[in-house]
Amino acid sequence: MADISSDASSTAIDVRPLARRPMLEISGVSKSFGATQVLCDVSLSVAPGEVVVVIGPSGSGKTTLLRCINLLEDYEEGTITVDGAPIGYRRRGSERIRMSERDIAAARATIGMVFQSFNLFPHMTVLRNIAAAPVRVKGAPRETAEARARELLAMVGLSDKAAEHPARLSGGQQQRVAIARALAMDPKIMLFDEVTSALDPELVGEVLAAMQQLAQGGMTMVVVTHEMSFARDIADRIVFIDGGVIVEQGKPDEILFAPRTNRVRAFLKRYNDRYRI
Amino acid sequence: MNNFNPLIHSFPYLLRGAGMTVLMAATAAIPATVLGVVLALLQVFGNRILRASVIAYLLLVRGIPLLVLLTFAYYLLPLTGIDLPPFWGVVLVIACYYAAFMSEVFRAGILSLPQAQWDAARGLGMTRPLMLKIVILPQALRLAAPPYVSLCVSLVKATSLVSIVGLWELTMASREVVERTLAPFQVFIGAGAIYFCICYALALYGRHLERRVLHGH
Amino acid sequence: MPFDLNFLARLLPALLEGAEVTVELAVLTIAICLVWGFVVALAQATRGPLGWLAGGYIQIVRNTPLLIQMYLVYFGFSMGGFGLSGFASGLLALCMQNGGYVAEIYRGGLQSVSPRQYEAGRALGMRRWTLYTTVVLPQVIARIIPPMTNQSISIIKDTSQVAAIAVMEIMKISEVWVETSANTYDVFLGAALIYLALTSAASLAGRLCERRFTFAQ
Numbered sequence: 001m002a003d004i005s006s007d008a009s010s011t012a013i014d015v016r017p018l019a020r021r022p023m024l025e026i027s028g029v030s031k032s033f034g035a036t037q038v039l040c041d042v043s044l045s046v047a048p049g050e051v052v053v054v055i056g057p058s059g060s061g062k063t064t065l066l067r068c069i070n071l072l073e074d075y076e077e078g079t080i081t082v083d084g085a086p087i088g089y090r091r092r093g094s095e096r097i098r099m100s101e102r103d104i105a106a107a108r109a110t111i112g113m114v115f116q117s118f119n120l121f122p123h124m125t126v127l128r129n130i131a132a133a134p135v136r137v138k139g140a141p142r143e144t145a146e147a148r149a150r151e152l153l154a155m156v157g158l159s160d161k162a163a164e165h166p167a168r169l170s171g172g173q174q175q176r177v178a179i180a181r182a183l184a185m186d187p188k189i190m191l192f193d194e195v196t197s198a199l200d201p202e203l204v205g206e207v208l209a210a211m212q213q214l215a216q217g218g219m220t221m222v223v224v225t226h227e228m229s230f231a232r233d234i235a236d237r238i239v240f241i242d243g244g245v246i247v248e249q250g251k252p253d254e255i256l257f258a259p260r261t262n263r264v265r266a267f268l269k270r271y272n273d274r275y276r277i
Numbered sequence: 278m279n280n281f282n283p284l285i286h287s288f289p290y291l292l293r294g295a296g297m298t299v300l301m302a303a304t305a306a307i308p309a310t311v312l313g314v315v316l317a318l319l320q321v322f323g324n325r326i327l328r329a330s331v332i333a334y335l336l337l338v339r340g341i342p343l344l345v346l347l348t349f350a351y352y353l354l355p356l357t358g359i360d361l362p363p364f365w366g367v368v369l370v371i372a373c374y375y376a377a378f379m380s381e382v383f384r385a386g387i388l389s390l391p392q393a394q395w396d397a398a399r400g401l402g403m404t405r406p407l408m409l410k411i412v413i414l415p416q417a418l419r420l421a422a423p424p425y426v427s428l429c430v431s432l433v434k435a436t437s438l439v440s441i442v443g444l445w446e447l448t449m450a451s452r453e454v455v456e457r458t459l460a461p462f463q464v465f466i467g468a469g470a471i472y473f474c475i476c477y478a479l480a481l482y483g484r485h486l487e488r489r490v491l492h493g494h
Numbered sequence: 495m496p497f498d499l500n501f502l503a504r505l506l507p508a509l510l511e512g513a514e515v516t517v518e519l520a521v522l523t524i525a526i527c528l529v530w531g532f533v534v535a536l537a538q539a540t541r542g543p544l545g546w547l548a549g550g551y552i553q554i555v556r557n558t559p560l561l562i563q564m565y566l567v568y569f570g571f572s573m574g575g576f577g578l579s580g581f582a583s584g585l586l587a588l589c590m591q592n593g594g595y596v597a598e599i600y601r602g603g604l605q606s607v608s609p610r611q612y613e614a615g616r617a618l619g620m621r622r623w624t625l626y627t628t629v630v631l632p633q634v635i636a637r638i639i640p641p642m643t644n645q646s647i648s649i650i651k652d653t654s655q656v657a658a659i660a661v662m663e664i665m666k667i668s669e670v671w672v673e674t675s676a677n678t679y680d681v682f683l684g685a686a687l688i689y690l691a692l693t694s695a696a697s698l699a700g701r702l703c704e705r706r707f708t709f710a711q
Contacts, residue, residue: 137620466566
């Protein structure tokens, strides 16, 4: 279902036919916090329907990369496009111009993001959490948005929680609502930022199952996670980031069982020692 | 209007008024604090009747303006046969009034202590008075310190009301100076500046305490 | 003698007339402060001179007595040639002082909304107006209702101080009645009960708002 071989280094103007055009194209993105460079000329291309899992040690820049995609973080160099449309910055000749807040907001509406800490709106019911953005951002009629919200709630198995407030839900349930909330905007791509890290171990499974279901439905996904066995199950491709650069990428079994670089080997060894897999 | 001479000449007099303000505030703050702690303890640990009476007292005091209480104490205390000098009369009223607010602050401090502290103290076999004395109150008072200091600022400001019932302190002193000099603008700015120095110093101290509470020393 | 029903029957209409003035002052002050405090809170959040100005304003009004501010406006401005009525001076001073407190309440409410809430809204494609109206302000409103209720109660009580600049509200009218009759107890009782009714109404209104706007945290 996914085009695993899509070239990660293409930066030229996209002339490929629509079907082969990458859904997400990150080219030459660099970012620093003060004197520390967190992303260094990162390029990555994700095909439609592809599931890319990003792994790496903490502080490696993987979360920052994800946050750059929908411009929750600014970056100093490079460009990112989603489905061919630039996000955040466009080029005019050699100039790099930041898009207007209105255009950035419109671009963000096409990208779904799920956070480590759920970030549901505490003052809204579950149903309104999901329907709010379609109504207020896209101008969808409330009934349509709420009907769609109920469908999505059914999909993540929480139909009975529509009228609850987030505080009454478990972490796993909140995270599934957050997934439904992001899906309600009909995003072209979904970003997952360590979405199970804040959960009690027994609640991780239900969230991963929802993500698995989404992947099987053909959603393009970029997933930052520490769950290696999940990465192996769900990923079409695993990307290993360390020190702000992509060190190695490839099929899950290649990366997890036959890494080519010492850095990946060392990371996996530390990881396995800690989690005894 | 631009002439601040009246203020400069009368400044020593205003400062003496400020001394009276500070004396009055400090004298009222001490019984207010003691009564506040007692009311808080009664509300947390007392039986139903005690709790209800404390709550009724708080509702009464917090629903009536201090100025009303001061004015009527001025008229009523002599009628009831309690013959206090005016200074002690207003100190008594201010103390009773602020005790209500302070008790709320202390009660919040006591209630915000984690259950583990109570369990630990009980686990060590402490009697209730001992537990209060060495475990609960020291921590609760520390937590309550920042809002307590804000109440003290408010108490200092509230002493200005006694000038309305005829007692002499900074506000009364400034009104006297205004009557002599006919320079209300300058004189009230001067009096305000003195109040500001007293209250702001207290407020800064409160902020310092707040930082200490937040960083857990 | 106390509880003289004939006397109370004559007193009550007079006190209620005063209560009308008290309510007018309090409602106007609360309404103006809701807007003015928000403006000050937003100004304070900016960097540069505007932020310092707002911060300085808050510190000055919070650390000087309302009474001094009222005298400054009432007597000070009249010397400057643009005299205000007692009612207008009282209103201005009440708004000046309470605007500082309300600004701090707004600031606390705004700070209590986590940056992650803003991020979640932005990630859904919300622009500033939508983000504030759907995500931020509803949470701010929910969090400021309890302190705002307390502030409103405090404003109602503070209005009694305009008696000092001869505005005929509850306090001033009861002073007049005390001076002209021997029935101090009854006047005190009447005034206290009316204030209690007003503050209880405010507290009830706050409770109702809380039920409408707050949510499980």
